[in-house]
Amino acid sequence: MATQENGSGADAPPSRSSSSSAAAAAAAGVDKGVDFANYFCTYAYLYHQKEMLCDRVRMDAYYNAVFRNKHHFRNKVVLDVGTGSGILAIWSAQAGARKVYAVEATKMAEHARELAKANGVDDVVEVIEGSMEEVTLPEKVDVIISEWMGYFLLRESMFDSVICARDRWLRPDGAMYPSHARMWVAPIRSGLGDQKIDDFEREMNEWHNFVDETEAHYGVNMNALTKAYRAEHEKYYLKTSMWSNVHPNQIVGTAAVIKEIDCLTATVDEIRSVMAQVTMPIIMDRARVSAFAGWFDVHFRGSTQNPAMHEIELTTAPSEDFGTHWGQQVFLLHPPIRANEGDKIIMSFTMSRSKENHRLMNVEFTCELEQSSGKRLSPVTSKVFIE
Ligand SMILES: C[S@@+](CC[C@H](N)C(=O)[O-])C[C@H]1O[C@@H](n2cnc3c(N)ncnc32)[C@H](O)[C@@H]1O
Numbered sequence: 001m002a003t004q005e006n007g008s009g010a011d012a013p014p015s016r017s018s019s020s021s022a023a024a025a026a027a028a029g030v031d032k033g034v035d036f037a038n039y040f041c042t043y044a045y046l047y048h049q050k051e052m053l054c055d056r057v058r059m060d061a062y063y064n065a066v067f068r069n070k071h072h073f074r075n076k077v078v079l080d081v082g083t084g085s086g087i088l089a090i091w092s093a094q095a096g097a098r099k100v101y102a103v104e105a106t107k108m109a110e111h112a113r114e115l116a117k118a119n120g121v122d123d124v125v126e127v128i129e130g131s132m133e134e135v136t137l138p139e140k141v142d143v144i145i146s147e148w149m150g151y152f153l154l155r156e157s158m159f160d161s162v163i164c165a166r167d168r169w170l171r172p173d174g175a176m177y178p179s180h181a182r183m184w185v186a187p188i189r190s191g192l193g194d195q196k197i198d199d200f201e202r203e204m205n206e207w208h209n210f211v212d213e214t215e216a217h218y219g220v221n222m223n224a225l226t227k228a229y230r231a232e233h234e235k236y237y238l239k240t241s242m243w244s245n246v247h248p249n250q251i252v253g254t255a256a257v258i259k260e261i262d263c264l265t266a267t268v269d270e271i272r273s274v275m276a277q278v279t280m281p282i283i284m285d286r287a288r289v290s291a292f293a294g295w296f297d298v299h300f301r302g303s304t305q306n307p308a309m310h311e312i313e314l315t316t317a318p319s320e321d322f323g324t325h326w327g328q329q330v331f332l333l334h335p336p337i338r339a340n341e342g343d344k345i346i347m348s349f350t351m352s353r354s355k356e357n358h359r360l361m362n363v364e365f366t367c368e369l370e371q372s373s374g375k376r377l378s379p380v381t382s383k384v385f386i387e
């Protein structure tokens with residue numbers, strides 16, 4: 001779970017991640033001890049697991065994916081990568097699986113074992129405490145189920161572990177749950193009373209007022225600190241993305257997909273960095289584009305040979321009624337861009353893993369406004385860290 005500001009997001013934080021295979025981890029310079037201390041530790045707490053278990057959008061999607069597609073589970077062998085409390089493994093057993101291997105890196109495995117027993121499926125669910133990359137199963141599996149998604153999909157890099165599990169243990173005709181994933185971005189305006197995406201200039205104006213008032217009332221001119229304040233402000237407000245529950249009416253342009261993943265075929269190389277160039281038509285007059293929101297969705301479609309009877313979608317898009325613990329990641333734009341309906345924003349986007357911590361992401365984007373007349377305004381560039 002993640003503990004970005006506001007993000008009680010279970011799947012996000014310096015918390016929800018996993019390790020890559022031992023070899024891949026070593027190659028990527030990942031210190032497994034540090035990874036365990038920084039990433040896995042939070043998952044060992046029931047408090048954190050409960051936050052994920054309380055996310056109704058998440059829970060309903062997985063529940064429906066399993067129980068409305070029982071034919072994928074009945075008499076099948078299932079692998080749950082990162083079982084946590086064991087919920088997905090227990091559902092798989094209740095849906096008729098013959099055997100479920102439930103792998104969990106942390107001591108949460110003990111609780112999962114207890115829960116499987118208390119729910120009468122311990123004869124089917126075998127909880128294995130260990131890192132997915134290092135565990136050996138006695139047989140290949142028909143289905144891999146996992147809830148691996150972090151903030152903006154890829155934060156935490158847990159999908160690496162799912163890929164590793166798939167390549168080692170999934171039968172050639174097996175199915176991935178979920179089977180597909182997408183990353184989205186959209187230009188947004190500030191929400192009413194939404195301090196988080198209030199723009200940079202407004203904050204700096206407040207500082208200037210503060211300098212004037214301090215001098216007037218207390219006789220000390222604080223202006224010598226203006227540069228430092230600006231730098232600090234830039235660091236915290238512009239260089240780091242923010243967790244937010246964006247209201248749909250904040251979206252001022254058509255959302256665009258920047259990455260599509262087929263979970264059956266994706267490779268770690270394919271997700272190590274994300275690069276895209278997208279065009280987003282503005283859908284509102286006098287829009288002040290102050291930020292971009294990023295989110296993801298996943299789909300449960302089964303496999304080509306054995307499609308789902310009922311395709312289920314789990315979306316973390318801005319919603320008036322159904323927020324998720326993932327929320328959206330908001331990347332501020334400085335200066336904001338003024339745009340009108342008919343204009344387009346052309347965005348070049350890259351996201352790559354932080355060298356210091358492969359589970360955190362560096363995002364870099366450039367936005368150019370193309371007005372309906374064809375005139376292009378100067379591009380605005382930003383480098384943002386998803387921590
Ligand atoms: C987001 S939680 C999901 C928990 C549970 N499946 C659920 O849906 O509520 C991910 C879990 O995967 C575990 N995990 C992550 N990477 C793993 C790995 N490489 N091997 C084993 N467990 C891992 C974490 O410790 C965490 O408990």
